[in-house]
Amino acid sequence: MRKLILLSAGIFASYSPLAAAFDRNILPARCDVLDADMFMPQSLIAPAESEVNVDADDAQFVEQGTSVFTGNVEVSRGNQQLNANRATYNHLYQEVTAQGDVTLRDSEIKVSADQAEWSLQEDQGAMIDADYLLRQQNARGEASHVFRQGVRRTLLKNASYTTCTEEDEFWVLEADNVDLDHDEAVGRARDVVLRMGGLPVFYTPYISFPLNDERKSGFLVPSIGNSDETGFDVSTPYYWNIAPNQDATLTPRYMSDRGMMLNAEYRYLTSNNQGLFDVGYLGSDNLRRDGEVTNPYYQEDRKHFTWQQQGRFSDRWSNYIDYNYTSDRNYLEDFSGNLSLSSTTHLRRLAQVNYHGDIWRFAARAQGYQTLFLDVEEPYQMLPQLTLRGFLPDQALGLTYELDTEFTAFDSDDRVTGQRFDFEPAISLPWGNAGAFMTPRVAVKQSYYNLDNVDRQPAYQEENISRTVPIVSLDSGLVFERPLTFANKGYIQTLEPRAFYLYIPERNQDDIPLFDTTMRTFTMGSLFSHDRFTGPDRVGDANQLSLALTSRIIDATTGRQKFALTLGQIQYFSDRDVGLQTNQRRDDRSDSDYIAEVIAEITKNWTASGQIQWNPDADETTLSSVQLRYRGDNGAIFNIGHRYRREGELDTAYSNIIGLEQVDISASLPINDTWSVIGRYYRSLDDQRTLETLAGVQYNSCCWATRFVFRDYINDINSDDRNTAFFIEIQLKGLGSFGNSTDSLLQESIIGYE
Template identity: 65%
Template sequence: MRKLIILSAGFVSCFAPPVSAEPYHVPSHCPRPDADYFLAEDALTEQSDVDVQADTAQLVDLGTSVFTGKVDVRRGGQQLNANRATYNQTTGKVTAQGDVRLRDSQMSIFGDQAEWNLDEDRGTLIDAEYQTKQMNARGEASHVTRQGVQSTQLKNATYTTCMEDDEFWKLKAGDVDLDHEEGVGRAYDVVLRIKDVPVFYTPYISFPLSDERKSGFLIPSIGSSNETGFDVSTPYYWNIAPQMDATLTPRYMSDRGLMLNGEFRYLTSQSEGLIDAAFLGSDSLRQNGDEINPNYNEDRKHFSFQQNGHYGSSNRWRTLVDYNYVSDRDYLEDFSSNLSLSSTTHLNRLLNVNYYGDIWNFGARVQGYQNLLEDVEDPYQRLPQLTLNGLLPDQAYGLSYEFKSEFTAFDHDNRVSGQRFNLEPGISMPMGTAGFFMTPRVALKQSYYSLDNLSGQTRFEDSTINRTLPVVSLDSGLVFERPLKFAGDSWIQTLEPRAFYLYIPYRNQDNIPLFDTNLRTFGMGSMFSHDRFTGPDRVGDANQVTVGLTSRFINEETGREKLRMTLGQIQYFSDRKVNLRQDVKETRSDSDFIAEAVASITEEWALAGQIQWDPDSTTSNMSSLQLRYRGENGGVFNIAHRYRRDDGLNRFPIEQADVSGSLPINDQWSIIGRYYRSLMDNTTLEALAGVEYHSCCWATRVVFRDYINDIDADSRNKAIYFEIELKGLGRFGKKSGGLLEESIRGYE
């Protein structure tokens, strides 16, 4: 017969694994712990009473009760089960024997015997086994001793995230102390065993008991390349405050010496920032292959500071600081493993202050650069640049008013400098319906220049220049729809013609210097733009109409766009006389065709392409084609071709092929690769190959990489990345996850 007795006492159980743990995703094929191991989340309550159920209950002494047969003790979100339990109401002590189990929503502990004081929440569990829900971890301990809510001690404890039938790795510690108030665990006399073979020993290790950050050494990174030689980094993380931390990383490179890297992050109620710096004293690499190191015996260093701020009750004021410095032109090439980063030509130095109002936006900027190129002049500095822009839409008679203004003081040591003031008021009348739109617009571009440093500059005769130009445009479009049946599905096909007329009269602008202006990249976006230049130093003359046609195929049930195709071209009614160079004049009556297509072939496969076609010479000036695969099993495959023709004016012609992917062979094994080649230069930019193995509790990755940092350099860099991850503990070796995410689009 089962009896119910209500006990007014407290009962809790707490345990944490004796290792520094990292959250990780358990693969879908891995077994999960039995749901009966843990209580449901909604079982947690603030109840202080304890409910006890048992087959039999006997009062053997004054205040002492013995429960036998399916003993079930519950309090709030905790539960104790045993074959036999003795409770002393006077002292609050419970002694349980036989198949003892303690569990809550996150942990389940099994043992042969338990002694607990319900009043003081103190006690010991003997010969215990445990399993956690969050980390899918398990382990054993000869003694689990609870000291109130403050701390827990364990003797001869183990920890692993592996299943019992595949225990690849296990940590074993002599003593473990869990400080719950501080949120820190400490383990002593720790041995890491792989396949029951001891591979690592440390007399002491500390670890967090939650997701809170904690000071300490992070997993080291070890590798080798012919840029650095043997390369090992040992980062130390310092949790200074809840909203402030730092990472100090000594990096030893056998060919170059010892580099010290530091990173400091902070977060306040109004800003967030990052300071990053590194110093290498006396670079000891004399020669890399056939190339002499020009920075031999020189100090190498960098400094970077970024900050974003927002101020005011509605955060209308925003600030941005971006300052970067390197000690020499080769720094990024020598210490970066990324081609795009090492190919950086200028480092930004910028301070922005912006205000965003309901109608008006204000901006102030100070900007300079560090030039990393020897044969290119420094860009102009903006000291300062001020902008004020406004927009007042939907006014009387449907009119919208706009206003743009800018003042910039350009500074340069060797070239003509000066101040530029621009005003552009405009008025437009947007109108339309669901299937039609038309927007006529009229604007006036007014520019004023005051030039300095004109000595020796024969091209610029006047120190003051005025330029006024009207801009007239008409943008219009239609949207037609029709239902369509295909492969048993209902579709909507759209036909969307668009016409954009632009008129700007010609003004000779050869006497205006080019401070920050360049020609826009020709594409679908620039065809419908009011400016064919990126800055106001040139206002392109125009008498033209852009015609475009877009068609979409949309699944009527899901709303998903299956296919989008766009074709566009500009028809010119007069020659374009304004250009960046005085001797260049465009006389064609039409532009190249721009065609774009994006197709979702299946749920996994997608195709995207673009081509810029010259109908006069029947040649392609630019094209790109990308085929992408994203599988439900995590597989990724990309193949792309990019081409830009050398037309005599284009300084950066390219033709590149790029194939990359991460393809699973089965639930555990995957192959990784990338082949990135410049067909124009007949040079492989990056070749990467590797394999990955993932089980339920550990993973490993081996990657070989052959790459270049400078396309004009003769030498190549080779590196091997070997990494092993003990899931729930950490990663060891040369980390390659960030590299693969940059090299293989879609890789996670």
């Protein structure tokens, strides 16, 4: 009886690996339409080690060692069971024949057939007119004949596979012949037809697939779509399983407006490293005009290259590589369809080695960029940059020692170059308990510059520059708590005042070039930062006191934060003389913007957050951001947000800030158990321009799902050219998806979408 059970596993092997290879579960999870009572419970004892029990209404012993069982025959062994109207067992030849309502089941599969025959001695047998159910795949199917030829091979005739119920069989996969080679763990099917709604929609004379979880070379599901950037767009990826630790995906992409592009991705994994190469090549761009503008790359070759790797030399030493190249500035805009990618101004090229010790951290990097826009200044190349950081807490008398050092050689084709050495030791004395903390800290920042090519920029004349700046700070805070009762529930309310004093004397730094230093964006973290600049080329003078007050409401039972509000401001006791440029006006404000942040869990499903910066001198808002989010128990998602940033004026502390005002609304809302709508409205209010409109509808049933999405968008925020695209995607659950995948698009457009 055990061999009959193994025979049915051939049907399971026929299609489940194919489903595993292609199924992406892009839409909500499938329904469980199979009753668990159809299958036997799991057993820890192997069937071969279990006794065979036979129960029947009547049993007869016939000549030559043959036993005949009739009437409600039930043969069980471990978690395997055979039911039939009649079963014959020949003890001499070890042959079993079962007839009439034959049912074979274990914990994973149930097979029903009119007749089953098996030779236990030769390990061969057959089942006629078999129907099967697969518990794990939630699938079913049929086969007119199933032939098992030992443990090495199984043949199926007129086989089918679907995850739909009999009442709603939207799709079914059919094959005239299926050959399962268990030694090679490969299945081969011939004359394969996919039927949807009873109509044949796809045919292939031959297909092969793995019989286990291992990857296998072969074509993947094609992607089909249409957009203004590319025209009719179809990609047909081919997956190449090179080795257990290497694979590649070759994707020919035909775009009716532009021509044939070839993309290739190669991935590798070793004991210490993992990475990928990604390349793309368009032999000749056939698009003559891009909207109303002539395509500057008409009939030119266009290409890209990416190499990314991360790995380890040992437990403490690691490496990272990120190299990117495109043939032209519009490549990402034309072929990515993503606003964030197409707005990229520089492509990074980085190679880095890191050491992470208990006290010391070391990094060596070489970094450069490819600048995509002519009107954007190219960043300096770092060839190389060496950093060493040390942190030694809880030493004698409770002192903590820090060391931050850096050596960088900067290179540029048309600006002053040179080497910078920065050395900053610090000592602090942290103290604290549950209700208070205080940390006095003293540091000295010592910098040395050796400049080259100073004749390129007359503003810099000195070749050797030294700068020494002491930094003194005192960070302190208190925490008060009190019980709070609201709506008959217990909470804890906290009141947390914090004060941070910072003193840095002014040093004239106009003769130092700006290699990698900019002004930090003013945020809540700026209140407690030791510097208002991002790099060491400028050390901002400071004589200031930051005051902040935070209040939280915490669920006394769960410890979950329900509400938090923080308000803070910096009080300046002297003007700030150090700026980025030599002609930058002195910042003589006596206080900074007020800055406030709030996070609130309104209900179980609704949350809100907001940030605002208010300039009390100008009586106006500098920056604000408000978000309201809903997460329903039924998978519903709704987001609405508003962002505002005041445009900065030149020669002020807010120089080079680009103003914006945007509203962003997105949602994924179920209509009923099967239908839902998705959408996004993303608009720039300051220039009255819609950045993206996305609308779609999706259907999800137990065995299939589909999604229709329309998108109107811009790729370049500095351009008025608009693009439209329409996506159609169909998922046959347990088999795969067809059409143009919209997973990444919806995850980027709708916050919280999965």
